[in-house]
Amino acid sequence: MDTSTALSILSALAQKTRIEIFKLLIKKGPSGCCPGEIAEKLGIPLTTLSFHLHHLKSSTLIEATQQGRQILYRADFAKIAELIGYLLEDCCGKDLQSLIPFFCKGSEEKELQKTKTDE
Incomplete structure (x- = not known):
């Protein structure tokens, strides 16, 4: 791109x-x-x-x-x-795998907040 x-x-x-x-x-x-x-x-x-x-x-x-x-x-x-x-492309010395926990953590926190709100 x-x-x-x-x-x-x-x-x-x-x-x-x-x-x-x-x-x-x-x-x-x-x-x-x-x-x-x-x-x-x-x-x-x-x-x-x-x-x-x-x-x-x-x-x-x-x-x-x-x-x-x-x-x-x-x-x-x-x-x-x-x-x-x-x-x-130039992030983290091109080690994009290091970003996976960041993205996954954000998704897990959103789901947890949504579950707490629904209760």
Whole structure:
């Protein structure tokens, strides 16, 4: 990945609605989500959603595929991994394995907090 591509992706995410859309698509995984469902879950008018989906798609962070009469949007997980790799390529003397406990620890703490909140 080059700096220009990384800046395009980060710029697309630097907006509240777009980051919420992206997070929803991450949660949906490879099955993706149609615009109507995204609009309903996030409370976004379809015209506004279309504008934001265009930005995310232009940044190559999400993909759109036609399935019958619907368009499904999906997060491009390979592109996300590429961006993270680009951002961390010089980290920790290139020992990215040392970051795994940091990422896993954060996830475990979030789950623990969520469980405590639900009780």
